[in-house]
Amino acid sequence: LKRLRKKNSMTDVELKLPDRSTISCHKLILVAASPFFATMFESGMKESTQQVVQLDFSDAVTIKMIIDYFYSGEIDINVGNVQDLIAASEFLCLDDLKGHLGAFMTDQINASNCFEFYRYARKFNLGKLIPHCLEHILANFAQAFRSIETIIHLSEEELISVVSDDRLKADNEDMVFHCVVRWTNADPKKRRDAFVKIASFIRFPFCTQELLDRVPREPLMMNSACLDILSEAMSVRSPTQTPSWLPVHRSSITSGTLNLLVSSTGIYWIDEEGAHGKWRTESSNHSSFNWVPHWVTNYSSMFIQGKLFSFGGQKNGAYCSTVQSLDPIEREWKPEPPMLQPCSKPYIVHFGNKIYVLGGVDASGQTLFTQEFDPVWGTWQLKAEMPGVCQSGAAVSLNENIFVVGGAERVCFRFTPSSDTWTVLSRPTH
Incomplete structure (x- = not known):
């Protein structure tokens, strides 16, 4: 049959494809292979008497692959064509082929495509693929x-x-x-x-x-x-x-260089030698424990969703874009999506459900970058640059704005996230 078709011998119908090319075929093969063609040629439809039949249910490449499959029983399935082949199989009522295509997709599921596959499986009723996709979605919710x-x-x-x-x-x-x-x-x-x-x-x-x-x-x-x-x-x-951290031993607050942070559950103080203290607001108790020290210095910290995050810093003199979170169970730092621009000691401001990393220092000196971090989805965006430098100042959110105030330059800048704009305000008098 393949030989006869290749020579256009005894063919009795031409299929006209979307790219205006044609394929010569045997009606008997089409009817035997597909209930769609069986209905078309055996039920008295107008196509049953036409020499040329127009097909536009898919692109020309996919239709040619399907017709070749009718004659050879073989088809090349890959990630790039599997979804088009499934749609074509659904249209032509090719249940066996659709089942094989669904099995191929099952082997290709990962955290980045599981929801796309899930929606496709539901759309085309790929029963065996649906539960596999759902399992991946549930197990990898954040990435999916x-x-x-x-x-x-x-x-x-x-x-x-x-x-x-x-x-x-x-x-x-x-x-x-x-x-x-x-x-x-x-x-x-x-x-x-x-x-x-x-x-x-x-x-x-x-x-x-x-x-x-x-x-x-x-x-x-x-x-x-x-x-x-x-x-x-x-x-x-x-x-x-x-989420809470159990105390290892009681200790008093010691003197020295500390990072002081405030969250909804308490006040935290951290030194770079690995000592961590916490004053719990719900119990008015002080607790402390040791954790694996950070491998960078001069980073900025903030509590986000119950975890301690560090932003930027320096390692062996080089400026880092590293972002890490301190796991409260394993007491070790874990990597998070890095910043778009490396720097040390930036201002960190929590605004709405986003984190804003402002300024800082890099190899060229003081930076003006405004970097927006979405801790829920782990994504970064660059926003409008700060209008000027503010060394050793402070940053705070208030109502609908973020303010950067003071510093050696005695400035006052206002950032409005909703419009991505900076405004220079009157300088502080002191």
């Missing part, structure tokens, strides 16, 4: 949802199927909440009502205290149904569910 494009194109049903599953693994429930908010804000008019329904599946008791303090101010939560959900979550929240 890192792209905003992945989130905003989900259906309500698809999003609920993920956030409601008890197998979902995340460092905390903050990321789940931010995911649902992003999905809703992509089309607020159509999705605002759905937010209330989906919010009921978020495990608010397992959110960080930092998020719970801000949630009531989220516009989407300002309705009786969501506030009831939040109130119930707060009532069942147990202190044991809040």
Whole structure:
């Protein structure tokens, strides 16, 4: 049959493809291979009497591969063509081929494509692929949802199927909440009502205290149904569910160079020799322990979602873009997505659900970079540069703005994140 087709011998129909090329075929082969063609040529449709049949259900390359498969029983499947072949198999009712294609996709699943594959599997009813994709999504939630494009194109049903599953693994429930908010804000008019329904599946008791303090101010939560959900979550929240570090030994606060930080759970002081102290606000107790010292110096620190983060610094005199978080269980530093620009001792400001890294020092001297970090999705963006240098000053967020004040230059700068603009204000008098 392949030989006859190659010689155009005894062919009785031509298939016209989207690129205007044609393929000579035997109707008998098409009818035997595909229920679609069987219906076309045996049910009295107009195509049954035409010598040339127009096909436009896929691109020309994919259609040619399918026709070759009818004659040879062989087809080259790869990552680049598998989704087009599945769509074509669905159109032509080729269940066996679709099953093989689904099996191929199962072997290709990873954390970066699992949700794309999941949506495709649901669309084309690839029953065996669906549970494998869902398992990867639940096990790699943070990476699977890192792209905003992945989130905003989900259906309500698809999003609920993920956030409601008890197998979902995340460092905390903050990321789940931010995911649902992003999905809703992509089309607020159509999705605002759905937010209330989906919010009921978020495990608010397992959110960080930092998020719970801000949630009531989220516009989407300002309705009786969501506030009831939040109130119930707060009532069942147990202190044991809040990440905490157990004391190793009691000690007094010592003198020397310390990094002092404040979070919603207490006051922390840290030295670069590996000693860590904490004053717990909930118990008014002081505790301390030793951890693996940081391998860089002159970094800036901040508590984010219950973890200590370090930004930048120096190693052997070289300026670093390194970002690390201190794991409270293993008491070791773990890598996070690096900054876009290396520097030491930048200002760190928490604003909304973002972290802003301002200025700092690099090999050329004082820098003016404004770097925005999203700790939920682990992404960085460069924003408008600072209007000037501010050495040894201070930075703070207030209402809708961030202020950089003082320093050797006695400046006052205002940054508005919503418009990505800096404004130079009157200098301090002292």
